Amino acid sequence: MDAANRGGPAGARAFEALYYRYRDWVINTAYRFTQDRDAALDVMQEVFIYLLSKFPGFVLVAKLTTFLYPVIKHTAMAARRKSVRFAGSDEVLADLPAPDMAGPGDSDEIEHVLARLPAQQREVLLLRFVDGLSIEEVALALDIPVGTVKSRIHHAIRTLRQDPVTKKYFED
Amino acid sequence: MSTRDTRQSEPDDLHLPDELAERLSAMQDGRVFVPPDVDRAVLDAASEYFGQEPAVTRRLWLRYVGPIAAAAMIGLGVWIAWPGMSPKTVQPKPVVRGDADQNGTVDILDAFAIARVIDAGQSAPPGWDFNADGKIDRDDVAVVAGLAVSVSGKADERDGGASS
Numbered sequence: 001m002d003a004a005n006r007g008g009p010a011g012a013r014a015f016e017a018l019y020y021r022y023r024d025w026v027i028n029t030a031y032r033f034t035q036d037r038d039a040a041l042d043v044m045q046e047v048f049i050y051l052l053s054k055f056p057g058f059v060l061v062a063k064l065t066t067f068l069y070p071v072i073k074h075t076a077m078a079a080r081r082k083s084v085r086f087a088g089s090d091e092v093l094a095d096l097p098a099p100d101m102a103g104p105g106d107s108d109e110i111e112h113v114l115a116r117l118p119a120q121q122r123e124v125l126l127l128r129f130v131d132g133l134s135i136e137e138v139a140l141a142l143d144i145p146v147g148t149v150k151s152r153i154h155h156a157i158r159t160l161r162q163d164p165v166t167k168k169y170f171e172d
Numbered sequence: 173m174s175t176r177d178t179r180q181s182e183p184d185d186l187h188l189p190d191e192l193a194e195r196l197s198a199m200q201d202g203r204v205f206v207p208p209d210v211d212r213a214v215l216d217a218a219s220e221y222f223g224q225e226p227a228v229t230r231r232l233w234l235r236y237v238g239p240i241a242a243a244a245m246i247g248l249g250v251w252i253a254w255p256g257m258s259p260k261t262v263q264p265k266p267v268v269r270g271d272a273d274q275n276g277t278v279d280i281l282d283a284f285a286i287a288r289v290i291d292a293g294q295s296a297p298p299g300w301d302f303n304a305d306g307k308i309d310r311d312d313v314a315v316v317a318g319l320a321v322s323v324s325g326k327a328d329e330r331d332g333g334a335s336s
Contacts, residue, residue: 011222027204129193154185169192
């Protein structure tokens with residue numbers, strides 16, 4: 001990050017390293033919102049151009065993912081709102097398409113369970129257990145209280161614990 | 173990007189079994205292939221932003237180096253061969269002091285003409301000994317250059333080759 005803040009050829013190289021380190025995470029996260037590969041690619045490019053504009057002078061006080069997540073979400077929502085003309089981000093989030101049914105068998109069924117979760121619960125669940133953010137980092141990324149994050153995770157896990165497809169994972 | 177090292181200390185109602193978390197991760201990964209031209213577009217933008225010429229532009233510039241060099245060589249050849257510009261066309265006894273190319277005026281081209289002959293190691297006409305020291309060298313170039321930039325010098329030195 002310091003090298004990128006210095007600019008010049010060293011800055012460009014540092015940014016390239018950042019790009020390759022976070023690219024896949026950004027594109028997969030964008031895809032969660034868009035459920036469309038081309039739209040996810042557009043979002044990814046916009047996110048990195050936005051990140052670029054922060055240099056020099058970019059001071060990161062937490063994980064880069066906590067900084068990037070709201071940018072990805074906002075960019076994806078804006079693109080989606082533009083295309084479907086929804087009013088608010090929560091409505092857009094609630095109306096997000098269910099994750100596509102990639103993969104055979106059990107994975108397919110887990111996708112269905114995930115798709116049935118309320119969007120806000122699914123969001124914190126993925127941030128916490130797929131992206132590996134701590135509860136505090138999830139709260140920071142979503143700009144919501146830690147207690148709210150815990151509550152959403154609690155309800156999501158309770159649903160998974162009771163669902164016939166996923167409850168076996170809790171029995172081991 | 174995934175880290176799951178903090179989960180073990182969480183209460184059960186906030187803990188997802190590792191196997192299920194891994195299945196979720198596997199489902200989320202690699203859904204979108206990023207084409208190389210998208211990578212290049214972002215990184216070229218970064219190069220430009222950081223003041224470094226992007227690779228594509230560098231290649232474009234290099235593409236024109238050959239033609240530019242060839243054109244420069246042709247231009248130089250024409251310039252040397254052009255009547256009145258080549259040192260071979262300079263007469264040995266200029267009428268105006270410093271007018272090495274004998275075009276009637278003393279200008280910086282006269283100084284260049286002398287310098288070119290000296291640098292090429294060619295024998296210079298004896299009339300080019302403008303400082304009358306018995307040899308034709310850089311000092312003569314300096315004298316002609318001085319005359320060329322001197323506004324009053326032109327008129328004063330039109331003496332029919334006073335120094336030669």
